[in-house]
Amino acid sequence: MRISDFSKKKERLLKIKKEDLIDLPYPYNRRDLEPDIQGLTEDQLKTFDSSLDGISALGIRMPKDRKEEEEIVRKFINGLQKLLTPENNWTFLMPLYHSLEYCVRCQLCNDHCPVYIASGKKEIYRPTLRGEILRRLVERYVKKRSSVVLKLSGCDLELNWQTIARLGELAYRCTLCRRCAMACPLGVDNGLISREIRKLLSQELGLAPKELHELGTVQQLKVGSSTGITPKALKNIIEFIESDIEEKLGKKIKIPVDKEGAEVLLIHNAGEYLSWPENVEAFAIIFDLANIDWTLSSDLMGYDAVNYGLWYDDIQFARIAIRHIEVAKKLKVKKINVGECGHAHKALVVVADRVLTGDMNIPRESALPLLRDLIVKGKLKVDPKKNNFPVTLHDPCNVVRLMGIVEPQREILRRICPDFREMEPHGIHNYCCGGGSGFAIIQSMNFPSWRSSVSGRMKLKQILEVFQDVISPDVKKYVCAPCSNCKGQLRDLFNSFKTNELCGIFYGGIAELIVNALEDLKKPFIEWEWH
Ligand code: SF4
Numbered sequence: 001m002r003i004s005d006f007s008k009k010k011e012r013l014l015k016i017k018k019e020d021l022i023d024l025p026y027p028y029n030r031r032d033l034e035p036d037i038q039g040l041t042e043d044q045l046k047t048f049d050s051s052l053d054g055i056s057a058l059g060i061r062m063p064k065d066r067k068e069e070e071e072i073v074r075k076f077i078n079g080l081q082k083l084l085t086p087e088n089n090w091t092f093l094m095p096l097y098h099s100l101e102y103c104v105r106c107q108l109c110n111d112h113c114p115v116y117i118a119s120g121k122k123e124i125y126r127p128t129l130r131g132e133i134l135r136r137l138v139e140r141y142v143k144k145r146s147s148v149v150l151k152l153s154g155c156d157l158e159l160n161w162q163t164i165a166r167l168g169e170l171a172y173r174c175t176l177c178r179r180c181a182m183a184c185p186l187g188v189d190n191g192l193i194s195r196e197i198r199k200l201l202s203q204e205l206g207l208a209p210k211e212l213h214e215l216g217t218v219q220q221l222k223v224g225s226s227t228g229i230t231p232k233a234l235k236n237i238i239e240f241i242e243s244d245i246e247e248k249l250g251k252k253i254k255i256p257v258d259k260e261g262a263e264v265l266l267i268h269n270a271g272e273y274l275s276w277p278e279n280v281e282a283f284a285i286i287f288d289l290a291n292i293d294w295t296l297s298s299d300l301m302g303y304d305a306v307n308y309g310l311w312y313d314d315i316q317f318a319r320i321a322i323r324h325i326e327v328a329k330k331l332k333v334k335k336i337n338v339g340e341c342g343h344a345h346k347a348l349v350v351v352a353d354r355v356l357t358g359d360m361n362i363p364r365e366s367a368l369p370l371l372r373d374l375i376v377k378g379k380l381k382v383d384p385k386k387n388n389f390p391v392t393l394h395d396p397c398n399v400v401r402l403m404g405i406v407e408p409q410r411e412i413l414r415r416i417c418p419d420f421r422e423m424e425p426h427g428i429h430n431y432c433c434g435g436g437s438g439f440a441i442i443q444s445m446n447f448p449s450w451r452s453s454v455s456g457r458m459k460l461k462q463i464l465e466v467f468q469d470v471i472s473p474d475v476k477k478y479v480c481a482p483c484s485n486c487k488g489q490l491r492d493l494f495n496s497f498k499t500n501e502l503c504g505i506f507y508g509g510i511a512e513l514i515v516n517a518l519e520d521l522k523k524p525f526i527e528w529e530w531h
């Protein structure tokens with residue numbers, strides 16, 4: 001494949017097959033045990049562009065006529081210019097500029113990309129490719145170099161609808177895990193380049209996966225949560241959670257909601273309330289036992305730490321970040337603690353600094369160091385023998401590589417899990433679960449199949465390797481993933497490979513492991529039910 005192929009109206013650039021992918025350990029050394037990568041249906045092929053690699057995350061439709069194509073190209077160039085001006089790119093101009101200008105094409109970053117490695121090193125997934133295309137387009141259409149200079153420098157890539165469609169899909173073959181950025185000696189961030197391409201497509205062309213936009217940020221701003229949970233529905237769920245806690249614990253716990261002046265406002269990813277309520281229960285039990293002055297919020301968006309704007313659109317991002325702070329200010333809490341959700345950490349604790357100035361900049365922290373302190377300072381009586389099963393730890397990219405929160409979760413697991421084992425590599429060198437940057441919720445057409453087979457492959461490989469000595473399905477094993485999105489991806493990944501049936505591998509959060517180890521708990525908190 002050559003970069004100039006990107007603008008050619010021809011067959012797809014890559015046909016990816018499972019035989020091409022990197023090998024997996026036992027039992028998937030038998031290729032027939034792994035799922036095929038699904039193709040699009042005949043109807044989908046006629047309607048949507050899949051000329052990159054046969055996969056569609058965005059559902060891009062062909063333009064109706066020449067006039068529409070010209071309009072799309074004009075808007076794209078307009079967006080490209082905006083990306084490079086301070087008044088329009090108030091979030092990431094400098095790191096984007098740096099990443100476009102200073103790459104020396106040494107290609108050292110490539111072998112650090114889980115997608116590129118897992119794919120069997122397919123050129124199209126090389127981390128530097130998106131940047132190289134964008135750079136060439138900037139030279140030609142923004143800096144307007146002469147045709148001689150463009151020809152000599154190889155920057156004469158034509159911008160047409162086909163180029164835009166392929167580049168758009170390519171921006172959604174990168175999980176923004178930033179493993180490549182860590183490997184780059186010049187600090188070039190190819191993940192950021194993917195993110196900025198997504199931003200251009202969303203803000204100028206209205207192109208974004210519906211799970212991130214309509215069902216994500218738009219729904220969250222309208223009803224209070226990207227899950228569709230309204231403030232009223234939340235109250236019902238909390239009542240259910242309280243009665244479930246009573247059943248498991250043998251005692252009633254009143255979950256504080258909208259308590260003014262509390263020390264801590266805890267915000268979960270609202271996906272927990274629907275899919276993993278045991279995580280919400282575990283936090284409530286821990287905070288109650290440790291006498292923490294805390295509250296949840298039932299205010300619009302105060303109960304959903306999700307901010308999918310982080311992955312594709314600055315405007316949507318800012319709207320949600322500001323709303324989170326308004327909720328905290330109204331309750332007059334001292335600080336916000338983000339529950340087990342990696343992207344919410346990045347959104348609210350880190351990137352929101354670009355928006356939250358002055359008295360909006362109230363303290364925002366991860367819940368993981370708080371949980372570590374409770375264990376280390378002996379605020380909770382635990383008996384590690386209760387967690388007498390093999391446990392490994394998945395490092396969510398946004399908590400660990402981005403924020404450097406590496407040790408607190410390990411300190412907890414070393415104290416409460418006698419058979420805690422590290423995957424290799426781990427910590428800041430971890431591999432993404434494959435569901436980062438919103439991938440975990442994108443259900444468009446055949447994208448989930450690609451996500452399991454390709455972007456999640458390195459994580460699956462690591463998990464199988466760390467449990468090889470106990471791989472029999474008769475031995476129950478726990479992948480601790482302290483992130484709601486990572487859990488969503490692991491659920492889909494394990495389902496598609498039948499990892500639970502074939503290998504006995506479960507997943508869950510860290511708060512559940514803490515509660516499972518509590519000395520006074522009469523029966524196990526972890527129920528090993530697949531969901
Ligand atoms: S991004 Fe960094 S590591 Fe990769 S090719 Fe460019 S300079 Fe080299």
Ligand code: SF4
Nearest residue numbers: 113127174178180191
């Ligand atoms: S951010 Fe992650 S997925 Fe994206 S190119 Fe870099 S290493 Fe690959």
